[in-house]
Amino acid sequence: MVATPEKPAYKVIGTRPVRPDGVDKVTGRAAYGADVVLEGMLFGSILRAPHAHARIKRIDTSKALALPGVKAVVTNADFPAQESGTLDLGEGSANPKWLVDNVLAGDKTLYHGHAVAAVAATDWHIAEEALGLIEVEYEPLPFVIDVREAMLGTAPILHHDLRTNVRARGVDTPKDRETNIAMHMRIEKGDIAAGFAEADIVIEREFTTSQFHQGYIEPQNGTAYWNQDGQITVWTSTQGSFSVRDQMAALLAQPVAKIKVVPMEIGGGFGGKIPVYLEPVAAILSKKTGRPVKMWMPREAVFQATGPTSATWNRVKIGAKKDGTLVAADLELCYAAGAYPGSAVGAGVLCALAPYNLANQRIDGYDVVTNTPKTAAYRAPGAPASEYAVEAVVDEIARALDIDPMEMRLKNAPEEGTTGSTGAPWPRIGAKAVITAIKESPHYNSELQGEDVGRGVALGFWFNGGMESSSSAMVNPDGSISLILGSTDIGGTRASLAMQLAESLGVSYEDIKPQVVDTDSVGYTAVTGGSRTTFAGGWVAYELGQEIRKRLVERAARIWGVEPSAVTYGDNGVITGMDKDGKAQQFTFDEICKRLPSTGGHIAVSVTSRKNTTGPAYAGHIADVKVDRETGKVTVLRYTAVQDVGTAIHPAYVEGQIQGGAAQGIGMALQEEYWYDDQGRLRNGSFLDYRMPVANDLPPIEVILVEVPNPGHPYGVRGVGEAPIVPPMAAIRNALRDAIGVNFYHTPVTPTRILDELLPRE
Amino acid sequence: MATSEKLVITSNINGEERTFLADSRDSLLEALRERVNLKGVKEGCNNGNCGACAVILNGRLVNSCCVMAAEVEGATIETVEGLATPEGLAPLQQCFLEEAALQCGICTPGFLMSSTALLRENPAPTDDEVRFWLAGNLCRCTGYDKIILAVQAAAEQMRAPKK
Incomplete structure (x- = not known):
């Protein structure tokens, strides 16, 4: 340390x-959400849409209701009508109109797995059986999955009332036509034209990242009891009991004081357990039946319908002088929000260049709706994709200029008093301390041995709210x-x-x-x-x-x-x-x-x-990889995560956060991704096919804690959990370049993508 | 349409003979959780991929979601609830706490049962052997390092001659 x-x-x-x-x-x-047992409890289950985009023409629930043991069937029509508005969710916000339509679809289903109707029955087997008796007539509609295609004027439109919210001066984004672009933001500093004019080298690349899921092991759940006196009690696994209470109050049109949320033990969230999915449905079912209703999601539904990350398309152009000084950056970040607006592109914009002291920069961010599940926060939401693209281009510049990649980052590192992308000066931060700790680490100074092995480094940043x-x-x-x-x-x-x-x-x-x-x-x-x-x-x-x-x-x-x-x-x-x-x-x-x-x-x-203070935190990771040229399999040989944690309150738990975040990042780098077929259906909604790292996929993750106390906290705490998920995608991508000489522009780099690059050459 | 039939099943669960009523469609996971109220058996995926529901059935490690309740008549079943004794926690449980091998804890019962089975079969595993054995258990919080340390610390304690 x-x-x-x-x-x-x-x-x-x-x-x-x-x-x-x-x-x-x-x-x-320990009692988790699914462990709740109440006298007279019913079990709820949800019918989900088989199409990527469809109009619901008719729903007939009569046969389901007639099944012995079924006590109620509900649809979107059972919720109070919602006006558009803004509901603060803590990490992001939601429009109650969209939130209720995501909980149970309105007139359209917008993604494969979108909830359509729900059943409450005396036994979960009966509830499942009843789902098969609900008749739904769909009119399939054209759909769009890819974020760039969704931005085109010719794309199928998800929401005919959506107009672009332009938060950028001097751009010609139209605000008055049907679109899937929910928001266009821009931040600018300095003069990028003058900056690029100074550059000896300019590298511009385009990157894509797949959709990733938070992958918490405990599926979403919720139990609700709507008492005859109007009091509603909700038992659920959530990251924010008050956030659930406020969402419930809005969706059920009830006073906040009538709703009590009992937070049960939570089996992982990583950002994904902030929006409500089941809890309001359980409440409506409880109101109809007068009995408590418990619901939990099958794993496939968790993948189909709960918050993955955005798939992204990012263009990064960076200019540098011969000595490695970065002089200008121009970024364009396009994030798929899923079925309703609200991706994490804002944080992606604000974090993208935070590891660099860069005088001239412009970053455009687009929030785009697509026929995929509504995204939710996931550990440093928005930051991994944008910082990955920047860290890849910086690596290419360092390689072209033949400068040690950490030396180059040290040369351009921000410090107290230099300004970030918004122009605000940094308080005391640990960027240089992290870079120095990497340069001095045993790992960075060790020799790589063997064939097709390589080493990569990358930085990561998160604000910590x-x-x-x-x-x-x-x-x-x-x-x-x-x-x-x-x-x-x-x-x-x-x-x-x-x-x-x-x-x-x-x-x-x-x-x-x-x-x-x-x-x-x-x-x-x-x-x-x-x-x-x-x-x-x-x-x-x-x-x-x-x-x-x-x-x-x-x-x-x-x-x-x-x-x-x-x-x-x-x-x-x-x-x-x-x-x-x-x-x-x-x-x-x-x-x-x-x-x-x-x-x-x-x-x-x-x-x-x-x-209102924050705890800006920097991380830097070193990855050693080996590529098997026959199978395309990448083995991570050695991995070190360095991070400025401010003050480590409980160092073992801090290490655990960093190791867990790095493991998730390695999963995103090499093996995890959503896979849609040509009908827009998610085809790998299971832990077998959505391949999260298991114990033998990973090396030990060495952790080096750097402690630069946060001046904005009595004990110097910065917050720890987010930053470690940011560097892995770029660190591994850069290591692969070192190992086999190939620059990859998509993540994850699966064995298939490795072989696509290696096979034609051999 | 699936047919439902009620089954009366008697098994030895954590050292006690238990008789319970199950639905013929129940998996062992469902029966243990919902009919016997052993909520320490966790559901993560319900199709054998995550290991959160791991129990030891007749001496073998199984994912209880992949066994039907109807199969366990007369069987011996060990779950996480049976690991501790009145004297205290089992070495694996204690080492998981001390090595910070859990965060949210939802996967922990499965890891404990899987590790229990490992150390019975191989009391002195290498780190690689632990990692391969535990590859059927998903943990999303820890990155596995501290779990490997905890299993090794418990193995060492369990190998030490009794005082």
């Missing part, structure tokens, strides 16, 4: 305690603290937030019992996503700690008969001061807590806080 000199001597932060949810998870007792979080803490007379969290715990936030509260109070981690509670029991909290939770939730834990310190100081002052200003709370949790007689006094944390009930009562505090 590379520690910076100014890092304070923490007592709890930096240790590796066992997670509070750990024992339940290794014994099978702030947003709103809430927590409460109850101080108990025995010195223990109950910590109530609004953030759902995807991968260790109970631990990381309890550790920050413990640090702020000078108590031990074991004294704090964190728990995640429902939306009626804690203040508003945005989604667990964007690597914001340890960062923003940690801010709240710190503020809770400060408030508890203040209250304990007041209590000690009262006991000692002095003003609070004469009492000090030490970082070791010991309160010291003089009493009114001038005698030195002290309370340990446990001693003052014991006095609480008899000196004015227990202490309970709540904090709701919204932070």
Whole structure:
């Protein structure tokens, strides 16, 4: 670990305690969404569209309803009518009109697997059987899957009321005609014409990336009970219980206070468990039947109908001087949003050039609807595709100029005070520290051995957001603290937030019992996503700690008969001061807590806080690969992930986030992709055919933590989980160039694509 | 149309004889979760690809989604719920916690059952042998490194002579 000199001597932060949810998870007792059991519960199931694009001419549910055991069948018509609007989802936003039509299709189905109708029955086998009895008459329509084709004036139109939202000055994008281009944005800095004029070398390339799925192992689920008094309770696995509550309120046209969301343990999300899919349907079915309704998605439906990433087409043009100085960049990023607007192209635009201090740049981004599932956030949403294209071109420039790729990146690295793509100056960032750590790493300085082996490097960047979080803490007379969290715990936030509260109070981690509670029991909290939770939730834990310190100081002052200003709370949790007689006094944390009930009562505090700071984080990865020329198989021989994590609260969990993110990135680089047939149907909706890495696909992923504390956080936290998914696609692509001399312009680079390049030459 | 028939099934589950009513269409996964209420057996894919529902059936590691409930009359079944004893967690469970080998935890029961079967068959596996054995279990959170470490740490503990 590379520690910076100014890092304070923490007592709890930096240790590796066992997670509070750990024992339940290794014994099978942890209750996930699909584990909910309620008396009288019905089981719901969903009928899905067989076409890529079709008009629904007729739905007849009578035969299904007649099947013994079937209690209700619902369609889009059972939802309240929705006007267009904007609903904040935390990582992105949604139009309720589109959201409800995605949950159950309106007059058209827009992708293969689009939900059409839902059944509730006394047994899940009966519910499945009933789906086959629903008669739907479709009129198949022309469809478009490819993002570039969808942008053409001749493309089939998905939404006849869609017009381009132009957020770019001085462009001639028409705003007044039917289109699939939902949004055109542009950011500009400097003068790219003048920049390119200075360049000794200009490289321009076009890249495409396939659609990838988050691949959480737990399918979407949701159980709802619409009580006869109008109260609605929802049990679900979600990254944001409040986000689910707000979506439900909008889709069901109910007051927020009537909806309680109980977040169950969540079996992975990576951004994909923010939008609702089943929960509103379960609620409508419950209202119709007067009984709780539980739903869960078959895996094929998870692939067909829940948030994959955008397929993208990206053009990158970069100019450099002979000495490697980058002088200009011109990017055009086209992201398929899927059936409804709202891809992550905005973040793709903002992150694309963040690893470089580049004076002259222009980035155009397009959000385009296609007949594919509506995309959802996926780990650093939008960033991997755009940064992959940039990192590939930078690699080609370095190779052409015969400059070490890391030397070239160091030469152009941003630092505190230089400006990013929006023109805003960077706060203290770790870009140079990461690049230096790579250059000094054992891996980068090792020799590559063997035939058809190669090494590649790439950088990655993610902002790491702030947003709103809430927590409460109850101080108990025995010195223990109950910590109530609004953030759902995807991968260790109970631990990381309890550790920050413990640090702020000078108590031990074991004294704090964190728990995640429902939306009626804690203040508003945005989604667990964007690597914001340890960062923003940690801010709240710190503020809770400060408030508890203040209250304990007041209590000690009262006991000692002095003003609070004469009492000090030490970082070791010991309160010291003089009493009114001038005698030195002290309370340990446990001693003052014991006095609480008899000196004015227990202490309970709540904090709701919204932070506008971010935790900009840089990652750099090194990949060694070997190519088998007979089969096209790529073996990743060695892999190192370096990242500026600000401060590693729980270093083992930080390493785990980085290893997990890198593994997902390696999957995107080499083996994962959606595959549609010529009818626009997804043909690989299973874990067998959508090939996520398994244990023997991967080498050990070495992790080097760099800690450049974030000045925008009390403990220097930056957020960790997003950045590691960004570099792998380019690092491996660049390693393949090194190994076999081929530059690839599509990812994933599957064995077939390798053989397509190698076979004609041999 | 599929026909439904109720079956009365008796199996030894985690050391206890259990009799339960199942639907003839139930997989062992469905029966264990919904009829016996052993919710530690997880559904990830329901077609044998992810290993989240792995259990040990008559001494063999199986994906319970690929076995019919009707097949387990008289069988011996071990699930994650049976790993811990009143004395505490099994070494694999303890090592998974200490090595941070889980994040969301949904795949963990399957990995624990798969690793239990591995260490019975091969108490001293190499890292590569662990990676190949566990290739039938998908984890999307960890990148597998810490799972391999945990299995090796448990194997070492289990090989150590009892005090």
